[in-house]
């Protein structure tokens with residue numbers, strides 16, 4: 295299968311990006327993946343003009359905890375967008391399904407129940423190799439895509455205000 299880098303993007307050139315404040319919640323489970331997602335996101339935010347002091351990173355134990363932490367940040371009102379970063383890799387039991395479903399619903403709830411865009415940057419993979427490929431490997435970096443999405447959603451919100 296041809297490798298497709300899903301993270302190629304053209305600079306967004308967003309107006310007033312220097313005023314944007316971004317919260318990043320990153321789970322430490324599978325940190326060999328989540329830290330690469332985090333770094334990919336931060337690289338894009340800096341490229342697009344977000345001052346590093348406007349980017350706040352908050353670690354949590356696992357993907358399941360992303361919901362609580364992201365909701366807290368969204369409701370706090372100090373950020374223009376929150377990016378939830380995690381990596382869930384299937385094990386032997388159905389625990390994978392419960393964790394993935396819970397965090398997807400939890401981040402969705404942040405969008406519905408708060409006024410702050412919450413970006414779902416959680417890999418839900420069957421194999422470790424799939425996660426590696428999507429966190430700076432042959433298939434790009436989902437953290438890059440999440441950062442682009444965050445900026446686009448902030449601009450969306452400002453355009454409708």
Ligand SMILES: Nc1c(NC[C@H](O)[C@H](O)[C@H](O)CO)[nH]c(=O)[nH]c1=O
Nearest residue numbers: 321323355356357358380381382383
């Ligand atoms: N197996 C993975 C987990 N499991 C831990 C849960 O996310 C959670 O921390 C625990 O159930 C306590 O509430 N977390 C991941 O992020 N990735 C996994 O592969």
Ligand SMILES: CC(=O)[C@@H](O)COP(=O)(O)O
Nearest residue numbers: 383384385386387389390
């Ligand atoms: C996604 C998980 O929680 C997973 O790592 C748990 O592994 P297992 O299903 O083998 O207990």
